[in-house]
Amino acid sequence: MTQTAPQATGAFVDDPDAPEYSAYGGDWSEIAEEAERLAQQRIVVNMGPQHPSTHGVLRVMLELEGEIVKEARAGIGYLHTGIEKNMEYRTWTQGVTFCSRMDYVASMAQEAVYCMGIEKLLGITDDVPERANILRVLMLELTRIGSHLVAVGTGGNEMGATTVMTTAFIAREDTFRIAEMISGLRTNNAYIRPGGVAQDAPEGTVAYIRELIPQIKQKLDELADLQLENPIFKGRLKGVANLDLAGCMALGITGPILRSAGLPYDVRKAEPYFGYETYDFQVPTSTDGDAYSRVVLRMEECYESLKIVAQCCDRLEATEGQPVMVADKKIAWPAQLSVGSDGQGNSLDHIRHIMGESMESLIHHFKLVTEGFKVPAGQVYAATEGPKGLLGVHLVSDGGTKPWRAHFRDPGFNNLQALSILTEGGQVADVVVAIATIDMVLGGVDR
Amino acid sequence: MSESQDLTGAEDTPQPGDREQITLINVRQGSFGALGDTSGFDGLVTPVMMPGASERPYGEWFDGVVDVLEELLGDDAAAAIEHVVVDRGELTLHIAREHLLAVARHLRDDQDLRFEMCLGVSGVHYPADERPLHAVYPMQSITHNRRLRLEVAVTDADPHVPSLTGIYPMNNWHERETWDFFGIVFDGHPSLARIEMPDDWVGHPQRKDYPLGGIPVEYKGAEIPSPDNRRQYR
Numbered sequence: 001m002t003q004t005a006p007q008a009t010g011a012f013v014d015d016p017d018a019p020e021y022s023a024y025g026g027d028w029s030e031i032a033e034e035a036e037r038l039a040q041q042r043i044v045v046n047m048g049p050q051h052p053s054t055h056g057v058l059r060v061m062l063e064l065e066g067e068i069v070k071e072a073r074a075g076i077g078y079l080h081t082g083i084e085k086n087m088e089y090r091t092w093t094q095g096v097t098f099c100s101r102m103d104y105v106a107s108m109a110q111e112a113v114y115c116m117g118i119e120k121l122l123g124i125t126d127d128v129p130e131r132a133n134i135l136r137v138l139m140l141e142l143t144r145i146g147s148h149l150v151a152v153g154t155g156g157n158e159m160g161a162t163t164v165m166t167t168a169f170i171a172r173e174d175t176f177r178i179a180e181m182i183s184g185l186r187t188n189n190a191y192i193r194p195g196g197v198a199q200d201a202p203e204g205t206v207a208y209i210r211e212l213i214p215q216i217k218q219k220l221d222e223l224a225d226l227q228l229e230n231p232i233f234k235g236r237l238k239g240v241a242n243l244d245l246a247g248c249m250a251l252g253i254t255g256p257i258l259r260s261a262g263l264p265y266d267v268r269k270a271e272p273y274f275g276y277e278t279y280d281f282q283v284p285t286s287t288d289g290d291a292y293s294r295v296v297l298r299m300e301e302c303y304e305s306l307k308i309v310a311q312c313c314d315r316l317e318a319t320e321g322q323p324v325m326v327a328d329k330k331i332a333w334p335a336q337l338s339v340g341s342d343g344q345g346n347s348l349d350h351i352r353h354i355m356g357e358s359m360e361s362l363i364h365h366f367k368l369v370t371e372g373f374k375v376p377a378g379q380v381y382a383a384t385e386g387p388k389g390l391l392g393v394h395l396v397s398d399g400g401t402k403p404w405r406a407h408f409r410d411p412g413f414n415n416l417q418a419l420s421i422l423t424e425g426g427q428v429a430d431v432v433v434a435i436a437t438i439d440m441v442l443g444g445v446d447r
Numbered sequence: 448m449s450e451s452q453d454l455t456g457a458e459d460t461p462q463p464g465d466r467e468q469i470t471l472i473n474v475r476q477g478s479f480g481a482l483g484d485t486s487g488f489d490g491l492v493t494p495v496m497m498p499g500a501s502e503r504p505y506g507e508w509f510d511g512v513v514d515v516l517e518e519l520l521g522d523d524a525a526a527a528i529e530h531v532v533v534d535r536g537e538l539t540l541h542i543a544r545e546h547l548l549a550v551a552r553h554l555r556d557d558q559d560l561r562f563e564m565c566l567g568v569s570g571v572h573y574p575a576d577e578r579p580l581h582a583v584y585p586m587q588s589i590t591h592n593r594r595l596r597l598e599v600a601v602t603d604a605d606p607h608v609p610s611l612t613g614i615y616p617m618n619n620w621h622e623r624e625t626w627d628f629f630g631i632v633f634d635g636h637p638s639l640a641r642i643e644m645p646d647d648w649v650g651h652p653q654r655k656d657y658p659l660g661g662i663p664v665e666y667k668g669a670e671i672p673s674p675d676n677r678r679q680y681r
Contacts, residue, residue: 252567390587
């Protein structure tokens with residue numbers, strides 16, 4: 001290892017004589033006076049790492065001339081928690097609980113792509129039961145709606161429209177209610193597991209979803225009515241944070257930003273997984289390539305996702321009682337979860353069986369749960385269409401019970417690179433719009 | 448799970464002689480994943496290899512892509528493409544680092560290849576391998592709806608790989624991340640700074656010899672060691 005390794009970013013401004021202002025809040029007038037006195041044209045502003053508009057902890061370094069952004073750089077890493085490293089010390093199944101916490105606004109998107117990778121490594125992709133895939137699709141689409149609503153809602157909030165946020169969060173809460181009914185948890189569900197899902201949907205789920213769909217739709221309508229024709233909203237978003245197709249391709253942008261530039265690329269259509277090719281849905285696109293069109297696209301995608309959710313309901317009814325985990329007992333989680341008087345846990349029938357009736361079952365349960373299953377050596381790449389873009393995972397197995405390497409391509413990490421091109425030359429107030437339109441979550445960016 | 452595969456046995460690993468061996472992932476000791484038992488199996492040493500090089504025909508669209516690439520590379524083809532591996536329906540090209548830029552440029556620009564996007568670079572550390580640091584590039588063709596993987600291996604003493612940022616600007620942050628976590632130096636990167644770890648951090652945390660860290664936790668009177676000090680069932 002050479003010691004002349006490149007060092008991290010130097011001082012943002014090279015000039016050592018440059019005056020420095022530190023704001024601690026409440027002293028803005030002094031700073032303004034001082035800046036006026038020194039009459040510097042160009043000032044550097046450090047936005048974050050704990051600015052409310054940054055969707056986590058993002059630091060943005062802005063070089064301004066008046067209100068114009070001359071240069072913008074994003075500094076990340078403030079939410080790095082070493083999830084990928086941690087996953088190397090846990091079994092393949094436990095990894096689900098870790099990757100769920102990356103982009104915590106779209107938990108199940110990571111779980112799904114991770115499990116898809118494991119199944120590919122194991123060669124059991126085609127053995128996953130149909131009902132498990134339906135439940136996965138259902139959960140992924142609810143996740144997509146939730147994630148888009150956060151994008152649109154917090155985007156509105158950042159521009160001062162609190163009602164947009166509250167409306168969006170009310171609708172998002174409904175998606176959580178369904179997720180909670182099925183998985184037991186609102187977020188960080190650890191629901192999608194290698195080989196299937198953690199548990200079947202309880203009785204009454206389909207009826208409950210059907211009851212909530214119109215409610216979610218109504219909130220989406222409300223959100224659209226609130227925003228899309230609002231002159232202030234249009235004034236703030238139209239023609240702001242532009243990125244054309246060439247820019248998207250150079251920066252590897254995927255998801256709603258790419259589609260807003262006119263390319264209808266959606267992994268669900270291009271390389272269908274979990275049976276997406278059998279669902280009827282559209283991929284909305286636009287050619288405007290601005291912040292406004294991305295809000296519209298996200299809203300339209302929510303409606304498309306609701307269409308898929310409705311189709312999932314029909315299929316869940318048709319597959320009532322079918323398995324939700326692969327048949328191979330060497331991989332399938334031994335117990336289904338159930339809700340008891342003291343909360344959610346392993347089903348009592350299963351506990352009775354392993355503790356009182358069958359020592360072999362107990363051994364099997366113990367081996368599979370503590371040691372985990374072995375995955376043949378090799379590497380795979382799995383990609384899905386996450387709410388924010390192409391979500392990929394690179395998995396390497398050394399033939400053991402733990403990943404040798406698990407690397408996630410978080411779409412937010414990649415897309416955040418576009419911040420400079422979206423903001424430079426624009427108004428400083430539009431930086432916040434640009435951040436909202438990228439819709440990254442720093443938990444996923446930093447992992 | 449297809450019936451031909453046995454997850455519990457040693458059949459997991461391709462046997463020597465099957466295919467040309469490329470990457471030594473790990474050398475495992477003992478039989479049950481944990482050392483220090485009384486079985487006497489502690490002396491057992493098992494090298495675990497990546498699936499080895501494939502022979503033609505590779506199947507699907509793989510042959511066509513490799514043909515086009517070889518034609519474009521001309522005389523350099525044999526030196527540039529070290530190995531071709533087809534495993535689990537995915538194509539991996541092991542590329543010599545001197546030729547990485549040429550390969551990437553052809554992959555991006557040729558109309559029959561047209562891999563418009565590089566989905567980043569994932570570092571992998573195989574300490575037992577003779578070239579322990581691997582940079583893995585998933586390449587995505589939207590035009591042809593294909594994906595393949597480039598893999599470049601370098602040594603610890605000379606961890607240099609040319610930067611792809613000139614061809615795929617999107618790889619800027621991904622390369623910074625791989626430098627940060629694995630210490631692979633991407634020559635020609637405009638600003639190869641740490642990205643996730645603090646600027647003054649020492650070491651590259653996702654290397655296998657870098658400890659996970661953590662503290663033992665007391666639970667109901669018993670002490671639970673930190674995750675990397677627990678008994679490992681590998």
